[in-house]
Amino acid sequence: xxxxxxxVTKRFGNxxxxxxxxFSVEHGELFVLLGPSGCGKTTTLRIIAGLETPDSGRVLFxxxxxxxxxxxxxxxxxxxxxxxxxxxxxxxxxxxxPLKIKKLPREEIERRVKFxxxxxxxxxxxxxxxxxxSGGERQRVAVARALVVEPEVLLMDEPLSNLDAxxxxxxxxxLKKLQRDLKITTIYVTHDxxxxxxxxxxxxxxxxGKIIQVGTPDEIYNKPASKFxxxxxxxxxxxxxxxxxxxxxxxxxxxxxxxxxxxxxxVGKRVVVGIRPSDISVIPIANSVQVKGTxxxxxxxxxxxxxxxxxxxxxxxxxxxTKPTSSEVILYLDKSKLHVFSEDETRVDF
Amino acid sequence: MRKIWxxxxxxxxxxxxxxxxxxxxxxxxADIRDYYTSLIPRKYTxxxxxxxxxxxxxxxxxxxxxxxxxxxxxxxxxxxxxxYSIGRLKFRGRDVIKVTILFFRVLPIVIMAVPLAVxxxxxxxxxxxxxxxxxxxxxxxxxxxxxxxxxxxxxxRELEEAGVVFGLSSxxxxxxxxxxxxxxxxxxxxxFAFLISWNEVVAATILSYLNRTLPAMVLTPYVMGxxxxxxxxxxxxxxxxxxxxxxxxxxxxxxxxxxxxGAAGVR
Amino acid sequence: MVLSxxxxxxxxxxxxxxxxxxxxxxFFTGYPIVYAINLALTGSTPALLQVITSPRLxxxxxxxxMIIVSVIPxxxxxxxxxxxxxxxxxxxxELVLYLFILPLAISEVAAALLWYxxxxxxxxxxxxxxxxxxxxxxxxxxxxxxxxRTLLAIVLTxxxxxxxxxxxxxxxxxxMINREYLEAADIFGFNFWQKLRYVILPLLKPSIQTAxxxxxxxxxxxxxxxxxxxxxxxxxxxxxxxxxxxMRMNPYMASAWAVLIGCIVLVLGSIYIKLIKPVEV
Numbered sequence: 029x030x031x032x033x034x035x036v037t038k039r040f041g042n043x044x045x046x047x048x049x050x051f052s053v054e055h056g057e058l059f060v061l062l063g064p065s066g067c068g069k070t071t072t073l074r075i076i077a078g079l080e081t082p083d084s085g086r087v088l089f090x091x092x093x094x095x096x097x098x099x100x101x102x103x104x105x106x107x108x109x110x111x112x113x114x115x116x117x118x119x120x121x122x123x124x125x126p127l128k129i130k131k132l133p134r135e136e137i138e139r140r141v142k143f144x145x146x147x148x149x150x151x152x153x154x155x156x157x158x159x160x161x162s163g164g165e166r167q168r169v170a171v172a173r174a175l176v177v178e179p180e181v182l183l184m185d186e187p188l189s190n191l192d193a194x195x196x197x198x199x200x201x202x203l204k205k206l207q208r209d210l211k212i213t214t215i216y217v218t219h220d221x222x223x224x225x226x227x228x229x230x231x232x233x234x235x236x237g238k239i240i241q242v243g244t245p246d247e248i249y250n251k252p253a254s255k256f257x258x259x260x261x262x263x264x265x266x267x268x269x270x271x272x273x274x275x276x277x278x279x280x281x282x283x284x285x286x287x288x289x290x291x292x293x294x295v296g297k298r299v300v301v302g303i304r305p306s307d308i309s310v311i312p313i314a315n316s317v318q319v320k321g322t323x324x325x326x327x328x329x330x331x332x333x334x335x336x337x338x339x340x341x342x343x344x345x346x347x348x349x350t351k352p353t354s355s356e357v358i359l360y361l362d363k364s365k366l367h368v369f370s371e372d373e374t375r376v377d378f
Numbered sequence: 379m380r381k382i383w384x385x386x387x388x389x390x391x392x393x394x395x396x397x398x399x400x401x402x403x404x405x406x407x408a409d410i411r412d413y414y415t416s417l418i419p420r421k422y423t424x425x426x427x428x429x430x431x432x433x434x435x436x437x438x439x440x441x442x443x444x445x446x447x448x449x450x451x452x453x454x455x456x457x458x459x460x461x462y463s464i465g466r467l468k469f470r471g472r473d474v475i476k477v478t479i480l481f482f483r484v485l486p487i488v489i490m491a492v493p494l495a496v497x498x499x500x501x502x503x504x505x506x507x508x509x510x511x512x513x514x515x516x517x518x519x520x521x522x523x524x525x526x527x528x529x530x531x532x533x534x535r536e537l538e539e540a541g542v543v544f545g546l547s548s549x550x551x552x553x554x555x556x557x558x559x560x561x562x563x564x565x566x567x568x569x570f571a572f573l574i575s576w577n578e579v580v581a582a583t584i585l586s587y588l589n590r591t592l593p594a595m596v597l598t599p600y601v602m603g604x605x606x607x608x609x610x611x612x613x614x615x616x617x618x619x620x621x622x623x624x625x626x627x628x629x630x631x632x633x634x635x636x637x638x639x640g641a642a643g644v645r
Numbered sequence: 646m647v648l649s650x651x652x653x654x655x656x657x658x659x660x661x662x663x664x665x666x667x668x669x670x671x672f673f674t675g676y677p678i679v680y681a682i683n684l685a686l687t688g689s690t691p692a693l694l695q696v697i698t699s700p701r702l703x704x705x706x707x708x709x710x711m712i713i714v715s716v717i718p719x720x721x722x723x724x725x726x727x728x729x730x731x732x733x734x735x736x737x738x739e740l741v742l743y744l745f746i747l748p749l750a751i752s753e754v755a756a757a758l759l760w761y762x763x764x765x766x767x768x769x770x771x772x773x774x775x776x777x778x779x780x781x782x783x784x785x786x787x788x789x790x791x792x793x794r795t796l797l798a799i800v801l802t803x804x805x806x807x808x809x810x811x812x813x814x815x816x817x818x819x820x821m822i823n824r825e826y827l828e829a830a831d832i833f834g835f836n837f838w839q840k841l842r843y844v845i846l847p848l849l850k851p852s853i854q855t856a857x858x859x860x861x862x863x864x865x866x867x868x869x870x871x872x873x874x875x876x877x878x879x880x881x882x883x884x885x886x887x888x889x890x891x892m893r894m895n896p897y898m899a900s901a902w903a904v905l906i907g908c909i910v911l912v913l914g915s916i917y918i919k920l921i922k923p924v925e926v
Contacts, residue, residue: 079828099831106832112825116847125843126833177833384733388741391727395744398759398805401769405762417772460666467659475663477915479670493677516673519666521859525814528855532821566813569749577752580868580887593754597869610765617758624750628743 029090029103029180029213030055031076036085038071045071046082047237053230056211058204062224063234064260069217070185072234076215077183078102089181105179109186111170113158120154123173130177144172147206164195171203175210182207182214188223200226221261225249233257255373258302264334266302266367269342273297278368282340283319285366290376299376300369305334307365308346316360323355399621406614413610426611435595435619441507442576442591448511449575450568453518458564461526462552466535476527479520490516491584498585505587513585514575521574522567529563530556576624592620678907684900692901701880709881711796713864716803720860721853723804724811728819729845746809753869756806761787761874764798789878796879802870807863811856818852819845854921861913865906882906 031053038046046068053059061069074080076087078099087095094102114122123144127137145151148168158166167187174182187203188196204227207214218224224231225245232242233256241253252258258266271280273294278285280301309316321339335346337357346359368376406426408419460479464472494513495504503509533556541551557564579593586594596616608616685693696702731742748756763769764786771783786794822845830840846853871884880888882902889899 077832079831099828100834100836104832106829108825108829110823110825112823112829114826114829114844116850117843126835129833129835129839129843173833381735384730384735387730388735388737391741391745394805395747397769398763399747402759402762414767417769417776456665456669459662463659463662469659473918475667477918479666490674490677490681493680494673497676513673516670519670523666524855524859528851529817531851563817566817570810570813573749576750577754579752579754593752597754597872613758613761617755617762620755621751621759624752624755625747628747628750 030088031181031213031215032086032088032091033072033076034086034088036072036075036082036087038068038075038080038082044237046075048085049234049237049239050085051232051239051242053213053215055213057229058207058214058216058227060224060228060231061215061217061234062219062221062228062231062260064219066236067234068237069219069234073106073183073185073215073217076181077104077106102181103177103179104181104183105174105177106183107167107170107174107185107187109189111166111187111190113166113169113173115158117157118154119150119156119158119161119169122158122169123176126173126177140176140178141172144175147175148172148202164191164199167191167199171206175212180213182212184214184216186218187216189218189220196223203227222263225261233260235260251375252367253375255300255302255369258367258369262304262306264305264345264347266304267308267344268300268302269344271299271301273299280342282321282342283317285317285361285363287368290368294370294376298371300373302367302369303344303361303365305345305347307362308344309360309362310335310346310348310350310352310357311360313360313362315363317363319359319361321357321359323352323357326351399625402614403618406611406618408614410611426615430612430615430619435592438590438592438595439619441589442593445507445511445514445582445591446572446575448507449514449518450571452511452515453522453571454568456515457519457522458526461523462530462556464523465527465530466538466556476524479523491581494581495584504585505589507589510582510585510591511575513581514578517578517581518571518574522571525567525570526560526564529560529567532563533559596620681900681903684897685904687897692895692897693904696898696901696905701885705880705882705885708796708879709865712799712803712881713861715800716807716864717857717860719800719804720808720811721815721856723808724815724856725846725849727808727812728816729841731816732819746813748806749809749813751806753806753867754873756802757870757873760798760802760805760870764801787874787876789876792878795875798874799870799879802874803864803867807860810863811860814856814859815849815852818849821852822848850921854917857917857921858914861917862910865910 033052034050036046036049037044049068049072051059061072063069071080075082078094078097078101081096085095086093089102113119114125117125120141123141124137127140132140141154142151145154148171150165150168150172153161153165153169158169161169167190171187174184188199191199200223207227216224216227225248228245230242230244231248233240233248235256241248241257243251243253248257248261252261255268259268269280271278271285273290273296274284275295276286276288276290278287278290278299278301285301319339321337321344323335324338324343325336327334327336333348333351335348335352335357337344337346337359339359344359370376404419405413407422407424409421409423410426412419412421463469464476491513498504498506498509503512537559538551538555541555542548546554577593579597582591583594583597590598685691727745731738731745751759761768765771766783766785766787771780774780775783784794785791786798788795826844826848827840830844835843866883867881868883868887871879871881872887875884882905885902886899886906889895889902
């Protein structure tokens with residue numbers, strides 16, 4: 029099922045929660061809505077589900093306008109953040125009930141429940157009540173319930189955020205595999221950018237009700253369309269420092285970085301240059317800008333170190349496999365991995 | 379389309395509730411012969427009220443209010459701890475105790491009233507407001523316990539446990555966390571207790587003689603059998619007087635009702 | 646030392662909290678109950694026996710049952726549907742809500758008088774229908790020949806007055822239901838009746854249980870509308886108590902009727918508690 033949103037807008041009182049949002053989700057894609065809390069991603073999901081009606085704009089399923097069709101007549105399934113597993117029914121009934129009211133024959137219901145619970149490894153929990161289950165188990169019940177109705181669109185609202193960290197990583201991988209095997213069009217909401225990068229076929233980054241950028245994880249990571257996206261994606265976050273554009277170079281204070289092909293319109297203007305900590309090395313690399321600095325902090329992650337280096341008044345974070353031996357270091361900034369953002373925070377290509 | 383149905387229901391409910399009340403109030407001010415002949419009376423008078431007032435209605439009113447407030451206070455003081463205990467704590471015999479408390483509330487108030495009247499006479503509580511309030515508290519207590527217990531059941535334990543984790547004592551958890559969360563439900567329980575007392579007519583009649591509460595004063599002619607029935611105009615006046623403070627009271631707590639339901643319900 | 650005191654307190658504290666209520670209620674009702682049972686059973690022909698063998702029993706039981714069986718289910722259904730209705734947002738919602746529960750403040754005596762105004766032969770309904778030309782003679786609701794209609798009047802009065810009690814409890818219960826349980830039902834295609842049956846009613850069980858218990862308890866003790874509207878020819882168990890005590894000055898027969906009421910309500914209460922088991926959320 030293909031899902032299209034055209035200029036969807038939703039207001040709550042004076043607040044514009046969703047502001048002219050448009051995007052398309054291809055059939056079988058795992059599409060992630062990513063952004064900080066309050067950016068409108070959940071509201072957008074609920075509009076797709078039919079739980080909210082937009083003030084303007086359209087929602088299309090395979091080209092058909094479903095904007096004003098109520099939730100129960102859209103063939104979608106949803107996994108809520110709190111799972112919404114009905115507390116007064118056993119697990120089996122929770123999963124089977126949506127099928128029962130569709131009046132499916134008994135054998136079919138049992139077959140589908142068996143299938144879903146086997147994939148999710150919860151067959152041993154069928155006779156239990158939700159209050160007897162752990163959070164992770166309840167989450168699987170919610171997913172199983174969403175799968176048995178064989179929906180055309182699967183919606184997930186931060187389904188992993190209530191799980192503890194270890195479980196989250198495991199569940200993440202299982203979800204990815206599941207979606208790939210079943211090929212259901214899935215729209216997934218999260219504020220966790222690692223989750224988005226791992227799971228998504230494509231990501232839509234949202235902030236304050238607007239879509240900032242839509243792209244594959246690679247595109248979002250390597251070609252962020254704005255400073256916001258660049259900062260939001262990637263851990264540890266991108267380093268930023270200011271500079272002034274000169275002819276064929278940008279003067280950032282502690283260095284003059286040569287740039288070819290910068291538009292003449294920008295000469296004399298302020299810009300922000302960004303580079304990820306993983307693209308700053310303490311070992312010499314080719315095609316790099318060298319700067320000298322003093323180490324002020326070392327964070328030990330076990331597998332690597334995050335160094336906080338003071339370079340001419342600007343603090344840069346860099347990743348190193350080894351601990352620095354002296355406080356004076358030389359950093360090599362990978363020139364091919366520099367990002368430039370103009371004053372209005374959009375990306376500048378060169 | 380849906381909006382039309384909603385407004386139809388709204389109109390229906392409004393008429394259903396308001397017509398009996400408004401019409402009776404109008405009737406009480408109407409000249410009775412005019413009332414009998416036309417749907418909306420044209421001639422009005424206060425003379426029935428004057429006559430009725432001379433029969434001693436004002437002080438009965440005041441007594442009813444005092445008894446009601448006493449009842450709330452007493453039933454809360456005694457009943458909330460029990461409601462909390464039943465709703466919150468697991469202990470052996472919880473269901474048994476629940477049924478027991480209810481069992482005690484089973485008798486019609488008339489029969490409860492008679493032995494109590496005899497007792498009150500002996501200890502000097504007969505024909506006093508405290509005596510009636512004590513009796514009303516006994517009536518209201520089981521309901522206060524039941525209602526508050528289901529209120530407390532619905533407050534997630536984790537919120538209280540969070541309080542304990544942050545170092546609050548049991549009493550502090552109760553006063554700073556549980557009570558505020560239960561406040562909307564508790565205000566319903568308070569309303570309930572007051573109204574039980576206000577509406578209560580039988581014990582109030584039997585346990586008093588000169589110091590009658592309002593409903594008792596009104597019902598007496600009916601209880602005493604045929605021939606004592608009020609003439610129509612006094613019926614209307616009596617009803618109006620009895621519901622007037624109730625209307626005032628409801629208007630006064632309306633904003634608290636809105637707070638109680640407005641916050642939770644508008645979603 | 647401190648530890649053991651705390652431990653003891655924790656173990657006993659539920660009982661300590663309940664104790665004042667138990668003592669108070671036990672005294673105020675235990676003592677009268679004992680005395681009342683005593684009254685009902687004393688004498689060579691105990692009053693209770695007289696009541697059970699009296700010819701009046703059948704008539705009284707019939708009227709009591711008819712009223713209660715009509716009033717309570719209707720009130721429960723109205724309360725549930727009205728609660729669901731009030732979940733909708735619309736202008737003036739709070740005002741209508743307030744109106745709906747207004748009768749909470751109105752006593753059975755006042756309510757009976759209000760409905761007398763509505764239904765008497767020169768009351769609102771008759772005058773309205775006469776003006777509109779729908780009827781040519783008044784419809785009588787009161788009087789011995791119109792006993793059945795009197796029952797209708799009593800049932801109407803009770804529904805008008807007491808549904809709010811049930812509603813308050815049910816409405817509070819409905820708001821406790823997590824919105825997402827209902828949204829999940831929406832997503833999975835439940836229509837209104839399916840949501841009601843599979844999600845709302847089961848989760849409403851604690852409130853329904855409380856409401857039924859409270860309402861039934863009250864219903865057996867109503868005397869106002871019966872006395873005021875029904876006069877002498879509609880009798881329920883509670884009015885028999887009043888009749889025997891205030892009119893006939895016979896505390897023995899009055900107590901006998903009371904004891905009978907007590908047994909019936911006890912049985913019903915236990916049935917409610919056993920049948921409607923709320924599930925821990």
